[in-house]
Amino acid sequence: MMSANRLSAFICLCLVWIVVLTFGFTNRMTAQADGIDPVGLHKLLIVYSEESVQEKAIMLANLSGHFRMTAEMVTLSDMTVSRTKEAEFVIFISSPSPDLRKIAENKLRTLKVPILWIGEPPGGQERNHKTLSAIRYLFKELTYTDRSSPIFRLPELGASIKPIVLAEASDGDQTVPLLVAAESRWFFLSQQLFGIPGKILEDGLHDFFGEAHEERHEGYIRIEDVHPYVEPERLIKIADLLYERNIPYMVAVIPVYVNPKSGEHIQMGQRPEFVRTLKYMADHGASIIMHGYTHQYRMSETGEGFEFWDSIQDTPVDNEEKYTLDKLDRGIAVLLNNGIIPVAFEPPHYTMSQDGYRLLSRYFSTLVAQLQVSDRTYLLTQQPPYRLDSKRHGLHVIPETIGYVLNQPGYPELMRPEIDQMMMVRDSVIGGFFHPYLPIEKLEELLDILYVYPLDYIDLNRENNRVFSDFAEITSSIDGVQVKVLDQVKLDRLGAPPPVVKKSLLSDLTYLVTWGIAFIVLGFLVLFVYILIRLNRKKRAAIFTEREARSR
Amino acid sequence: MSGNTLFLISLFSIWLLLLYHMFLALGGYLYSVWVEGQKQHPLPVKKQWPKVTILIPAHNEDIVIRNTLESMVELDYPKDRLQVIVINDNSSDRTGEICDSFADKYPFIQPMHSFPPEGGIGKSAALNRALKHATGEFIAVYDADNNPEKAAIKQLVVAFDDQPLIGAVVGKFRVINARKNLLTQFINIETISHQWMTQAGRWKWFRISSIPGTNFMIRKHVLVQVGGWDGEALAEDTELSIRVYEEGYSIRFYPLAITWEQEPETWKVWFKQRTRWARGNQYVIIKYLPRLLTMKRKKMIFDLLYYFFTYFLFLGGVLLSHTVFLLSALGVVEMTLPGPFILIWLLAYMLFIIEIMITLAIERTELTLKNFFIVILMYLTYSQLWIVLVIRSLWLHIRSVIRREEFKWDKTQRFQ
Structure with a gap:
């Protein structure tokens, strides 16, 4: 039975623990809150056409962390008016499926905020270049060569709209737009988020979000x-x-x-x-x-x-x-x-x-x-x-x-x-x-x-x-x-450094005794094998007496 | 208590006995070398052989008694110096009849029929009664299923070697039905290694051996001096040995006197017989442990401790070791001690095999490949049953103390 004294000590200990835990917890909470202060951040909605491109959405959400953004991700099918209401920027990850693109087009049409459409554009998805092993990108008056990947054709935008081409791609025959700003509608006409096209997009996000960071x-x-x-x-x-x-x-x-x-x-x-x-x-x-x-x-x-x-x-x-x-x-x-x-x-x-x-x-x-x-x-x-x-x-x-x-x-x-x-x-x-x-x-x-x-x-x-x-x-x-x-x-x-396994008397003794036993027994085993061999030799040589004595 | 301590205790209890047996095995071998030398000498020619009385307790033994009595007739011993008393103890079969027919033909065979209330009490009581009629200077005892070799009695007498302090001589017994089945093969191996290790080994190193139930000879005056057999003891032999030593005599193991004995052929019979033996030995420990320090012969203390170790410490060690293994496998206790544990476990197994093979090799016919495999199997099966057996006998003992039961002579069943 616990005496009253001990009981109160136990309760005290519990209280101390609660204090320590709470303190530790709040400590950590502030840690977590650091840098997530949502005040003054813009709301970005990343819509991805289907599960298979979810990783791309995550990557863009990560990249948005470079800007004054808080990102929310949603699949196209889960995208509702209430979820889009607060968004100040929208990024859409497109799909090879024309049906999904059609749905996306309809859902996004009414939005008045800047939309960056990544991958297969609305409408057709004709490719703009012949299949080659390499492709040249023209960006900020410089040329970069990378492995080939499909570049899609910019959709019809209407006569009144004057698109600004931020980057182009060339297969050596014809040069086509890659990153285009058409007023509030932006298009990135490749699925490729790695390599040179990825860099172009990553840089272009500055322009899309309207945050002109200094070249540094x-x-x-x-x-x-x-x-x-x-x-x-x-x-x-x-x-x-x-x-x-x-x-x-x-x-x-x-x-x-x-x-x-x-x-x-x-x-x-x-x-x-x-x-x-x-x-x-x-x-x-x-x-x-x-x-x-x-x-x-x-x-x-x-x-x-x-x-x-x-x-x-x-x-x-x-x-x-x-x-x-x-x-x-x-x-x-x-x-x-x-x-x-x-x-x-x-x-x-x-x-x-x-x-x-x-x-x-x-x-x-x-x-x-x-x-x-x-x-x-x-x-x-x-x-x-x-x-x-x-x-x-x-x-x-x-x-x-x-x-x-x-x-x-x-x-x-x-x-x-x-x-x-x-x-x-x-x-x-x-x-x-x-x-x-x-x-x-x-x-x-x-x-x-x-x-x-x-x-x-x-x-x-x-x-x-x-x-x-x-x-x-x-x-x-x-x-x-x-x-x-x-x-x-x-x-x-x-x-503290790991305790040097203190050789206690007990473990010393065990170690010594077990090895001692092992050596003694090994010695005897050798001796016994020798005896066995000797006996076996003798058995062949000697006359057997016991059974003879018994045969009556 | 931590897993470490438990583990250590079990380790030491087990290895104490294993090392002791290793030492005994060596002694047994050395003694066998001496015995081999003895074989070369013919039996001495004596003008006058001493008078010997052979006691054969028999309770419903009509299957085997005829063979036994025929072996008596064929003994190479002057029949006028021989008295064979067959105690037909409360038999309900043809035992008495067979004994009488032999008595008609051979005057040195004397049947003694006894019935309740004085008869049918037990082996010790039967032997004590027959002792009153014994005329021999030496008393020999054979179980009713024994076939001593012709020279057995002469060898036993010779072994006394005219040394008055040798109170008794113990011969060797061999299994007659060894080839019958796996069980009798196990028993055969067990009896050979038991005799060459614990009997011969102890005799070699300490001049100690124990009287078994059969094939031994004791000076009559010694037997009288110690007061005969203890009627309470289930293992009357072990108990008698201690009293002989207490009176200052020693018991000699002399394997040239050989008898062939029938062993149980079914597990049930075996289990019953061994339980009785285990209980008998436990009785001895319980009877003598309290007087351990007051005993006159110090080497008996050692021997009793050996029994105590075997039946309590070794058993405890094995059980503890199994438990610790199980608990640590389940993660209940933690073992952190260093040492080559797997190695010494393997060494223990190898030791077991080779010790037994040596004792088998002494017996010439027994060193076979077949026996080698049986020995390997034996460790994993027959030897493990011993644990069950000892626990059961301990339980029976506790139960009988609680219920105040009396001991019963539980006769071993014979086979055709």
Whole structure:
């Protein structure tokens, strides 16, 4: 039976918990609310013709996060007058089906707001070019070549309307419009959202939404997969190079290395030199990004495996919420406990479920990554060209856009076309990453290549970022990075290096005794086998007496 | 208690006995080497063989008693120095008749018919009654299903070796119906390894062995001194052994005196017989454990502890180990101890097989490939039944204490 004393202690404890939980919760609520302030935002309605193009709608919703928009998605069949009433902009994702297009045309006709029609235009869907392997795009007085894809014919607009052609495509024979503004009706006459046409659309959205951002480009270099077994000397060389060139950069740190063979976890705290090196980097221009907790799932190796997505089954991880929160808690705690202060997050392989992003936003305000579009598969990732606020997830996204330096001849020179493409888009981010195991000359070359582009390098530590947890809060701003510890005990508990398995007397004894037994028994087994062989030999030689004695 | 502690306890209880048996197996082999040497010498020629009384308790044994008595007639022992008392104890079949017909022909065979109230109480009581009529200097006991070899009595006598402190000599028994079925093959293997490991092994290392129910010889004055058989004991032999040691005598295992015995051919009969034995041994433990520290012969303490370990600790260890395995598989308890557990489990199995193969090899005819496979099978089947058996006998004991039941002589059923 519980004594009265104990009971009151128990109740007290419960109350403390309630307070802590509520406090933690409100803390997180503010985190989530950050950047989703709907005041002053325009309402965008994205209508998609059918389920099969839902991913395109999601991608456009993501892109709208670059603008002062809140996006809502709806299928054509669910589109009702009440849902369209408040919309200030409409984007329609078209379909090969003439029937669906007809319905869309009728439903959209009455709307007075700007409508961007993407893909097969109303009416016919004749293609405007012969099938060729490549196609040339004419955009802002420059020409870009890309793989061929269908370009549809601009529909009849009526004589009074003077369309403005923002981009054209040419098969070398004839030149046709690709992106057209016809008063409030806009047409993007391709289904292609990747490659050059995608960039044209992404840039064109500025005009469609009427937000003329300034022509300005940002850049960043991210040092990738920096885990406790990365050689400190290489990291120091990298830091020195970038510091010397006055380039702020990012370091994607994995706090725990898992050896797939032994299952052993090596936490950064167990590698003091590694921690010292990270501090050195932080003092020399680095902003720290948490790149997962172990960057592996189940028994895969750190740096190789996925962590927040089950890539084998192509599904979210089991028990996702608890798993994700636990990993984030631990990751932040380990970093902080070692004096390394993360200001943003990058999921391993850029894979995370939609719920995963929402869970992440309880901890991090900023994501430095590409975006997994849906939970259907991890194979479809979106590479936005510019920063955006993903209102659905509550995250500020700084995209990676130019890939990484491959360990192959020709790199990083081969990254130049990617950079050029990104420069097509207004206020794009030129972000790429570099693995520290590569020769540092490759990084030097990349910096030389980037030097000719007018880039402002992102210094994450001097931007507004927030990292929240029950035990600590990190904020960064123009004044630098601040850490406020809320619960030192919890921070220590989660961030402490794994206890060196203390060899208790019991386990020592067991170990000794079992091995002792094994050796003694093995010795006897050998002896017994020898005896058995001897007896068997004797059996053949000797005369058998017992049965003889019995035969009467 | 954590899974670790439970696991350790079971581990130690099991391995204590396994290692002890390993040690005994080695002793058994060493003793067999000595016995082989003994075989080369012919039996000594004695001017005057001592007078021997053979006691054969028989209760409804008409299937087997004729063979047994024929073996008595054929014994290579001067018949004028031999007295065979067949105790026809309350038989309702033709046992008495057969005994009488032998008595008519051979004067050294003396039937003793007994009926309730004094008869039909049990084996110990029958033996005690016959003892009063025994004239021999040595008393030998055979079960009614035994066929001793011709030289058996001479070998037993020789084994006393004129050493007055050897109070009793135990011969070896072999299974006559070993090839009958799988069960008798199991029993055959079991009896051979039991005798070469626990009997010969203990004799070799500690000069201890136990009197079995049959094929042993004891000095009459020793038997009288210890007060005969204990009528309460279901395993009258084990119990008698302890008292013999307590009086300062030792019991010698001498495998050159051989008898052939019939073993149960059905599982039901086997199960009943073994339950009785297990209960008998438990009775001994319960009777002597309280007086353990006051016992005169220290090595008996050791031997009793061995029985105690076998019936309680080993059983507990095995049960605990099964439980811990199950619980940890279900995730109820957690085991985090380091060690080569799978390796030592495998070693235990290998040890079991090879120990038995060695004892079989001593018996020349038994080292066969077939027996090897039977041994492998035995570990997984026959040996596991032992757990059921011991638990059942413990339960029966507890029940009988609660109900204040009396012990009954549960005779083993014979086969044609």
